[in-house]
Amino acid sequence: MPERVTLAAVAADAGVSVGTASRALSGRGDLAAGTRRRVLASALALGYARDPAVGGRPPGSARLVDLVLGRYHTAYSDEVTAGARSAAAAAGYDLVLAEERDSPDDDWPLRVRRRGSAGVVLGLISPTAAQLAALTDAGIPVVLMDPRAETSRGLTSVRTTDREGGAAAAQHLVERGATRFAIVLGSPPYRYGRARNTGFRETLRLATPGADLVALQADWGAAGAREAAVPLLRGLRPGERLGVFACSDEMAAGVYAAAAATGRRIPDEVLVVGFDDLRGARWLTPPMTTVHQPIREMAAAAVTALAGAAAGAPLPPTPIVLPTRLIARGST
Template sequence: MAPGPEGTARTRIVDVAQASGYSPSVVSRVLSGKGDVTAQTRSQILAIAHELGYERHGEFRGRPSIPPKLIDLTFLYFDNPWTAQVIAGALKAASALGFDVLLTTEQDDANADWVRRTQSRGVAGAIICQIRPTSEELRLLARSRIPIVLLDPRSETSEAVPSVGTDDRQGGYDAGQHLAATPATRFIGLVGTPQYRFGRARMDGFVDAISTLRPGAKVEIVQIPWSHWHATQAVLPIIKATDDVIGIFACNDAMATGVYSAAAQAGKAIPTDIHVVGFDDEPTSRLLSPPLTTLKYPLREAAAAAVQLIADAAQGVAMPTERIEVPSQLIARGSTRTVSG
């Protein structure tokens, strides 16, 4: 160590390099906040620098250097209930683990590319919400040794990238199982277009349940855009043309509320003539009349699980390659009535 002020020893980059086992060039890049190193390498070097009392440029800066404690949370958009739940869950989990969360949005402007921004921040990792990164984006993040987790990706990825979400197929099966216990003799599944991964999985589970539990019952799958209005327009002519008791599963709550509008226009009663199940348990679902039976998507828990994966990776724990699923929960309310209930 070189002499410091008042005869004290000043820790140099070469001292940190010798103690850590890394080359001086690697240590220099980490201590300057620049360079392409793994989160684990950065964490080890900063911890040793702090232990040795390294002060950049020989100045006391009021607090020691510490490993990165920042998680990048990237969205397509922010102005919706889904995003609010994810942010709340991520912030709570990150705070408990001593991390901070940075919010990033994907933009069409090539100069504001989210991958480049994430690379420049020295984050411990990134949680990518509903976005399916391209192979090139994944390659760039891997080259920067930035751990990533996909939260509820809209499509499958061929790369071995960890993801977190709910068990959509089981949720769809639970919806079908519940509707099979109602007096309904005819069933309709409303699935959104574009056909995202989770929509297909939910509808597959629904069809499987009805086929298993109510063999021979008529099941009609209707593909519509993911909206209240389109659900109303699709369901209205169907329910007008029949006196059957109908059980309807909608792949999200917005489409389920569209069924309410169609029932009102057709003079049908929920749940006497129509039984409705949604998915997501958005806050408005319990305010409908009658309140909507739906599958609660555990978004906060899923976000917390994604944060935990990043925190583990920062400690050198290998990232899993399989999907981690948090179970959904059927919330039975007034829009359905089972035979026994």
Template sequence: MQEQQRRTTLADVAEAAGTTVPTASKVLSGRSDVSAATRERVMRAVAELGYRGRSGRGAVPRTDRPALVDLVLMGVKGTWANHALLGVERAATAAGVDLVVSVAGEDGAWLSRLLERNLRGAVLALVDVTAGQLATLAAAHVPVVLLDPVTQPPSTVASVGAANWAGGRAAAEHLIGLGHRRLAVIGADRRALYTQARVDGFRSAAAHLDVEVRYLDRPDAGAADTATALLDREAPPTAVFACTDNIAAGVYDAAEALGLRVPADVSVVGFDDLPEAQWLRPALTTVHQPIAEMGAAAMRMLLRIMADPPRDAPREELATQLIVRGSTGRPRTA
């Protein structure tokens, strides 16, 4: 009989990270008296060795922890975060669970704060979480659900997102149906999973056309400048698909500065259907993303995982819907 593989221990993690067992334990418990470099080495060792934390009598059962869950947001600017918080909070309140809201900074300190609270689980919304951070959470027995994941999550991590590919395709079909043939797309961060899905969906419906795609260096940054470069030419696109509503607002600004009218000179389609989309004039045609419903679904999924951890990480994708308003119309020449 083949000898059973030895379970990875915290001592193995400490040795691989070049530190001591007490220090490695501090990292997994969220203690702040550990240097950033040491914390990074420990998290990397946890991920590489597949350490899952203590089990049996030495482990802290999730049910013995306070009825407390964490919502970690990448930022609170704009109404996307507000809608996500609304959905998560409603589902948490309905379940009698207290919610703590954190903002994930670039230094990664949110992870230590989260672990130190000894909570039962967390929803990570638009957080570009690393493999080491996910492994550290797993080793500390903190279940997580990714809300609108930035990168493709591993098969062991649960997630809730939107039908971004279908939404991008619907935008293209709408514009092509109006007679547009010169099309352009402005995407947010090209590394983001949702950006690529929206762009790919758009391209799938416009495969027979030459679609120009531009990406912003940072999400929603410099959208007006990027749109100006597209529109200020001899044969500009007659329609632009902006992968977020905020980018669409930048297209409006560029068109106005160039003396172009929406939609007479250029049609614009956004994505998200934030309240700001209806404040623009004309009101923005956009792809509705059910952000609050996504937040509620993520919290309900987390509660199910906390109560009964599944063998396979669940995935859920909520439908998107094209909302036609005044920013799209037929081009002057088909």
């Protein structure tokens, strides 16, 4: 039977004292980021298995659930937070907001461990192997909300019917009399963007074989979508009706800006469908037709799954999928 790796062995490998190694692994103390990283790397390399209750609360003892997002104070994050907070309160938990920073010094998994959270919801984030190991070692379950990539790590995820949403957008634009079509794709091509693209293309091909379809690339933002759409809108011929499906509401707003810049009228010359149904969609002129994804409900489902896991229920082995629906407004 292999000999258990000790804390002293980790400390020696990292070149620190046993006390420093203990503080680094438990997330306690004011340590230099480089020191903490070095200790974590040594622990991972040596296969050190730490008792999650040592130096912190046992998982779930604080009745907390952590929500980790890349940024807050956006329309999307506000919806996620509202849904997660309501579900946490209903289950008797408090919600803690953590922001992932694009930095090697970011130690949010250690802070989660120190709090003794019952679980973690990661929104639009795929954890690194080291981050996941820090949580798994402490027995803290993770649920991914709308992951950007398919995961092979066996994590439970919550998502929506992206492919079906793209299909509904294509069918709607055909029914509204579009004669040419364009799709605005987000770059990088995340999992959900690829699914929306596939659903749109497949349905358009079946509904109008040989349809003129142009693919535009943008960086998931309004400015990039505007820049990509302006040349296409300038080239519209008299009598054409261009049906545009943007894979996010923000990019669809960029198409609105391109229409204004080129003097094209929505929906007379350009029909626009977005995806998300964030609060700003209905405030545009005209209000935007969009594919509604149930963001609040998705966040609530993730928190509810974690609360169930804390009570002893297994996390679902397959993705939790909630349906989209098309909301028709003035832009079509």
